Amino acid sequence: MTLTAILLVAAALIGIGLYGTLSQQSFVMLMMGLELMLNGVLLAAVGFWSLAAGGVPTGQLLAIVTMAVMAVEMSVGFALITAVYRNRQADMTESLGTMKH
Amino acid sequence: MLERLAARAPVPVFVAMGRDRAPAVERLLRNADIDVTATPRHASILLVAGRVRDSDQAYLDRLHDQLPHPRATFWWGDEQGDDVDEARRAASSDDPVVALRVLYRNLISGAHASETHRLADEPPAPWRGKGDHGQGGEGMMGGVPYGRMMPMPPTPDIRDGLTLDVYTTQIGPFMPYWPAGLVLEVTFQGDVIQSAEVVNPTYPPRDVDRVPFDHLLHETTALAQIERARAAHHLVCIARLLSLVGLPTLSRRAQILAARVRANETIAIAPLRKAAARSGLKAALAPGLGRIDDRLARELGGPVQRAAGHAIDHRSDNPTYTRLDFTPVMQTQSDCRARLAQWFDEAEQALALVSAAPDAMIDHGALIEAPWAHRAPPIDYRVTELLPGLEWSEALLVLNSFDSAALCRMAPLEAP
């Protein structure tokens, strides 16, 4: 369990997440891709904190902020989807040519 | 070892309620040696109580095949064919508890072979096409699915501004807390009923508590007998509702009280009522839930009508009752709460009449109010108009806040 191994796993998660974000047509699935990328970021942050930064308390803080970002991303995402869905009955990225009203 | 332990457990029985056995089956609910299960998956014996109409035979077979092995079917009633062996049937006048225990013990020891599938083990409609189960076709939605309906057809209907797909399913005829025989095709959105359609009507009600009323047609009958029957009928109705709101122990207590009333014992309903009230029964039945309009209440008659605030009761005109200062009890709100309160009030009043005049007799042919709704021909109001918009648990509460005679008139009777 070296730092390199952990970062490799994190990179793999970010790669898969990016694939998901770019390829999925459904908003909700797109958000799953984002979450997976953040998952990788989280792992990398904790890996650095634990194995390279000697456990400085601020490192953990970065991870906590990442988690908060995830939660924010999800609630904003769902709010947007709900709003768009009401107006357009759409949950697909293509059906949303414009972000106006 | 396992067999020996299992043999001493309460017998897990699923009851398929046939045409005329409803009240008798309630006897089983009180028996600690019988465990009446909520689903066939938990039962070892399928108890077919009474006659099942031919069109329900397929439902019965499907039910049967859902029982886990080892399983057996037990027929309780008079019209069962002679091809059923002695161990698996009882006459309608018999108490089947002992027979059920014996059958169960033989079943788990292997002396009685488990019954095989009655239907072929295949999906009710064929899966044809792509996917793990052959359930779809090409394209984004899986294209046009072959072989069977799209499981969740899209709908324009919006609740809360969000479209949740609806799904349609058949419910009945042997579902617990469901009018026996009734098959509804219900469309749900989430757990809210969108629409319902009658596929098969209910079985006509047959009541043990009817006996003194039938008797009265020809012979002079004791007032006590009639009023006891009334109290018993109401207690059984109360028991069903209590069980639905998650008070199974109080429900069983109501069943036991009903049995004791029928056995001419002196009982008090007040403790049960107090216990139920303390349990938050009022909170469980939201005010206004299941409110019906005046016209429907009048058409249904009986306690339903009085719960709507109409003091119409044939007993008011009977000299025996007027001598006892009888005045009909009634509620005003005409909702589930009111109907439940009406049952409690009428049952208590009935027992008060019994203790006030234990020896009073009523002349034969006298017109005496029955404990249930009018048994006139079906009315144009359908149970399917009652359910839409209700959440599933509320729908069941509303259904069970009517006696079976009222339900029968709302879900039209089958042609005789």
Place this chain on the structure above:
Amino acid sequence: MSVVDDMAFWIFALTAIVSGWRVFCTDSMVRASFLLLASFIAVGLIMLLLGAPYLGIATIFMMGVEMMVMALFMVMYMMNPAGLNPMVMVHQHRFSIGAGIAAFVGLAAVMLVTDFADNPVASDARVVTDLGKELLGDSMLIFETAGVTLLATMVASVILSSRSGRFGPADEGSVPPPLEPGGQPAGRLPEEGGGHGHHHH
């Protein structure tokens, strides 16, 4: 690091990656959410191995709730929620695969080239206490900012998505009130009336 820890790490790592990949392969939205949850749980357990118990378990805890909510939203918004029919819902597939692989290779290359400091956390460090002191001490401002942002976002989301939005029922096309009595609604005007014209099924 003991052998057991190493083995556990690789098992969790494999679980995280495989379930993360399966998220985008399954037909069922519910399965997709819970596969993502499995990936998060595996990462959370790796964090435990790395000596960050609070973060690891908090990840499991938070993601359990979050994915449960996600699954419900999935069922609400997807045309084929339970994966009852097989379906393909991807676009620019080749490009996405390429981008994913490129991201992985790029990050991996950077990481293999860079020489990271080797400074593991001391085994007797009181990491949770430290975190607590940090959260409510030196970094209070960051923490509070994150917290208030979160709260504001949640309130905003509820307002945005509630049917009775800021300016009337959302599904009837909510319009802000005019600036002067009887005047035009404030703000930008929608081009073709309210939202109703757009429904297509």
Place this chain on the structure above:
Amino acid sequence: MTPIVLTMTWVAFLLGMAWYIAVLDGLWAAAREGRQPRAPLANPLYRCATILRQQSNLTEAPDLLNWRLAPALYAGLAGTGVALVPFSSASVLADLEVGIVWWGAVEALTVVVVFLHGWSANSQLGLIGAYRYVAIGLPVMLISMFVLIAAALPAESLAVPKIIESQHELWNVIRQPLGLPLFLLLGLSLSFRGPFNYADSADLADGTASEISGAARLVWEFARLAMLVATAAMAATVFLGGYLGPVLPGPLWLLLKTAVVLVLLVALSHLFARISPSRMLTLIWIVLMPLAFIDLVWAGLVAL
């Protein structure tokens, strides 16, 4: 205690207490119905045998993996919950620095597992039960977390043993009177009993459990009891001082306190009617959630 003795104590505690609940249930029901209890001590065993004797069956096209896994995971979560509870000052199976957060994870994952169980059987009543359970289970979980964090405040630690140590002078049930009642509701919700039985209720023909039989059902029913044991043990530990007590040895005190909490829980589950899910949601968000807030603020002020 050595690890082996500790593990055996843990298993015995789970099994014994589950049986104890089943017996209590039987006795309570009989008393409330006004009849003689039927073989009160042995009846739970008979029922186990009956369920085990039945074959496990299948529905049409279920999600078999999740369906079979869910009961086991549920039981496993209950087990990890109990593992957090110290039997005495030196004997705790899972001595985590962040025990309270771990308990939170147990709660969150329980909601997930119950949902999966109802969803994966591919039957409508189970699915309705699953949805309902999520709607009720999630907010109740939030309440319990507020209450637990309040209990952790005087200890200045998230570790369960430290929380016990902080109760030497005064139990948390007195220090924070709102905590225990709110936490007991969580017990009912996690094992969906009585007024909180929104997953496996009578109107849904046993809801998420309506399609299982045989060994899977036995595990499921056991897990429900075990989860109740876990919450009771946690309540006894966090609010009633756990193993602390005069004269008697620590493990015995824990046992006694858990047993008393379980009597309360069983009584609650039989005493109250279930209100409709939407009314329950209103009750939780409008009444119980603010109460939990008050509890937290109160605990904070006292700790200052």
